[in-house]
Amino acid sequence: MKAILIDDERSALTYLERLLEADGRLTVMGKYTSAQAGLDHLAVERADIVFIDIGMPEMNGLEAAEWIQQLDSHIHIVFVTAYSEYAIEAFELQALDYLLKPVHARRLSKTLDRIAATLADPRSSSLGVAAEQSPKVRCFQKLEILEDGQEAVGAKPFKWRTLKSQELFSFLLHHEGEWVSKEQLLDALWPEYHLDKAVVHLHTSIYQIRKALKERMQDTKLEYNLDRYRLNRNGWITDVELFERGISEWAASGSGGTPRIESLLALYRGNYLEEYDYPWAYAKREKLRSMYLACASELARDELRSGRTRQSVQRLLSLQQREPYSDDICGLLLTAYAQLGDYTAAQKHYESFVRILEDELGIEPQQVTHQLYVQLKTQTLPA
Structure with a gap:
């Protein structure tokens, strides 16, 4: 098991490290005198447990614990504090345990027993996946x-x-x-x-x-x-958080893993809180909608590149129902129909798109969309 230690007192860090080394069940991967330095470590290297002092300047341990759980909800937190009244709030933040200063070897051993049991419990180890x-x-x-x-x-x-x-x-x-x-x-x-x-x-x-x-x-x-x-919320997750996290991980990994991203896109049953007119939800609704469209459009492009054109057409037609005024989706559909050699479908689709924009918005397609249509139409003319 890997751990990092955070305490603004260097002597306390050294003392706790020696106790952990004597126990032998944990490997201390880093010692930090500020919460921010510990967070920087966790942003690039995972740890199983964080021992953190509550009473620190700039960012205290309770605030840091909130950030740690945002980075990785599977990290176990053990608070180290001189004040027992922090215990209740510690457990509200899902701390696995708390240690009172000065830390005693016997008390630390009990904490490590609890950590080992939690990590060994299959229900605990599968909690993140289930969530x-x-x-x-x-x-x-x-x-x-x-x-x-x-x-x-x-x-x-x-x-x-x-x-x-x-x-x-x-x-x-x-x-x-x-x-x-x-x-x-x-x-x-x-x-x-x-x-x-x-x-x-x-x-x-x-x-x-x-x-x-x-x-x-x-x-x-x-x-x-x-x-x-x-x-x-004691660790549970919403479909929106699952969607955001999954899309971000998918994008960071180079947009691979189509089956997984399909399951994430399936979470998007409609716009965020679409059935309620909550003004405070508008900005996030637009952000999530843009994420969904960008991801689904990229999948359609990948299908076009790999020759899965009919699959791409079905995806784009579904997207068009959500976004009937999108020039990007219209352009991709024109390209897909051209790959299939179905220029009649391309023409019908473009003419329908023009009518919708004119009748409902009073605008014309973007120039790039019109030029693509003219180019495809030219290809159907006899030599």
């Missing part, structure tokens, strides 16, 4: 709470008490575990109300969410601290 395969909540098209990756248990789907409690849950989920101030919530969800009335609506919705979580999602907590709220 990726089975999102707990779906946000594409509409908000849905699932059970074990399936539709909500029971004949009736889960329903929120009020539309505002649903929107508040969605808004907190949208912020991915970050603390959100009361003022931000009031401005986003109840901007038309007087402050006193807006606060009443907020507290009512908070109560309804907590009640709903208790009934359906007991692994999730709605936390409050210093006039701020956040969802502590």
Whole structure:
């Protein structure tokens, strides 16, 4: 097992390293006196466990733990602290354990026993894969709470008490575990109300969410601290996060692995929270839509390059239903029809595209699309 140690006191780092070396079950890959230096290490080299002091300047251990889990949710965190009152918050951040200073060899050994048991447990080691395969909540098209990756248990789907409690849950989920101030919530969800009335609506919705979580999602907590709220999700993932993570990894790997990316594209059932008119969701909706179109279009291009033209046509026709005004998709379809030698289909498609743009948007196709069509049309003329 690999570990890194983070503590702003060099003497504490050295002491803990010696205890770990004496135990012999961990390999210390790095020692850092700042949280940022530890995060830089984890960005390029994986570790199984991070031992981190809570009371550090600039970025404390609790804040650093949030960043560590964003980098890799499979990393186990062990807090080292002189203050036992941090223990509760430590476990809320999914710490595997915490050690009180000064650390004693016997107490450290118990912590390492717990770590070894957790890593050896097949249910623990497969948690990340299961989470990726089975999102707990779906946000594409509409908000849905699932059970074990399936539709909500029971004949009736889960329903929120009020539309505002649903929107508040969605808004907190949208912020991915970050603390959100009361003022931000009031401005986003109840901007038309007087402050006193807006606060009443907020507290009512908070109560309804907590009640709903208790009934359906007991692994999730709605936390409050210093006039701020956040969802502590205890490790589960949404379809949106799975989609974003998978697309980013696919792009970084050189856009290979078509079967895997097909499963990721299948998550995109519709635009982000498409069924609700949430102004705060517009920017992310557009970002995710652009990711989907770019990825699906690249797959279509790859199919054209590799001779899988009919497969490319089917993909592009499906994309066109989502994006009927896209010149890029129109151009790819024209190219695909040309590869098949079906210039009649190409002409019909282009003429239909022109009519849609003129009738619904009052515009013409881009010049590059028109030039491509003229070029293809020229190829059909007799010599």
